[in-house]
Amino acid sequence: MIARVRAGDTQAYAELVRAYTGIALRAAAAFGAGADAEDVVQSAFFKAYRALGHFKPGASFRPWLLRIVMNETRNTVRSAHRQRSAAGREAALAEAEPLIPESADPAVAALREERRALLLTALDRLSTEQRLAVTYRYLLEMDEAETAQALGWPRGTVKSRLNRALKKLSKLLPPPDGSQPPDEEDESVRGVNVRGGRV
Numbered sequence: 001m002i003a004r005v006r007a008g009d010t011q012a013y014a015e016l017v018r019a020y021t022g023i024a025l026r027a028a029a030a031f032g033a034g035a036d037a038e039d040v041v042q043s044a045f046f047k048a049y050r051a052l053g054h055f056k057p058g059a060s061f062r063p064w065l066l067r068i069v070m071n072e073t074r075n076t077v078r079s080a081h082r083q084r085s086a087a088g089r090e091a092a093l094a095e096a097e098p099l100i101p102e103s104a105d106p107a108v109a110a111l112r113e114e115r116r117a118l119l120l121t122a123l124d125r126l127s128t129e130q131r132l133a134v135t136y137r138y139l140l141e142m143d144e145a146e147t148a149q150a151l152g153w154p155r156g157t158v159k160s161r162l163n164r165a166l167k168k169l170s171k172l173l174p175p176p177d178g179s180q181p182p183d184e185e186d187e188s189v190r191g192v193n194v195r196g197g198r199v
Contacts, residue, residue, distance in 0.1 A: 002061065006052060017045050020065055023140060027066045030135045031073040040076050044069040063142060063150035070132075070150070122172040130165035133158055 004012035024044060028037040048068050055064060123131050136147040137158070148155045 002052065002055060002057075005049075013049060016061065020062065021045075023062065024065060024069050027069045027135075027140055028073050030139050031070050032077055033073045036076050040072050041069060043076075044072045047072065060146055060149060063136075063146040066136070066140065066142075067150045067152070118173055119169075122169050125172055126165050126168060130161050130168065133161040134165045134169075137162055 001012050001016060005016070021041065024041045025037050028040040028044075033040045044065065048065050051068070055061070123134065126134065132151060133147065136142045136150055137144065142150065144155055144158050147153075148158045151158065153161075
């Protein structure tokens with residue numbers, strides 16, 4: 001697909017944009033773009049198109065694109081001199097992708113939203129590096145290799161920052177049922193599942 005785009009096939013790039021717009025919007029929202037998420041993504045796709053000459057053949061497109069989205073989000077937030085709160089990111093994430101079907105039990109939906117708000121508040125208390133690692137790995141559903149590529153970190157650094165982040169989250173988040181805290185390998189982090197973007 002990238003080779004087709006480099007050869008001048010604009011339809012091929014349109015296909016890439018359609019395929020990756022959803023995750024790019026989720027990434028922009030998760031990184032704090034808020035209401036500017038669509039503008040950030042549009043700008044990121046434009047910059048990605050212009051930078052395709054620097055794209056390494058055989059590399060994965062998704063982490064490369066999401067790194068551009070992250071940088072564009074940072075630039076947008078800096079230029080506007082705004083700090084996004086956990087509540088703002090929560091609203092943006094909810095708009096980017098509905099997580100609770102309309103047919104869901106209202107009590108279950110309320111509990112899920114409460115846990116989601118707790119998780120997003122706890123994420124704000126992590127270091128920037130830890131928050132990025134958790135966001136890429138779990139909220140954006142990237143594997144360790146893609147996370148390392150997107151962040152420009154060695155895989156060992158991704159693992160250690162994820163480990164520290166999950167430990168900290170397990171201390172920040174209360175158990176939903178008063179049970180004992182999970183062991184260190186438990187990815188559900190006291191009842192609030194971060195794996196695969198489910199929060």
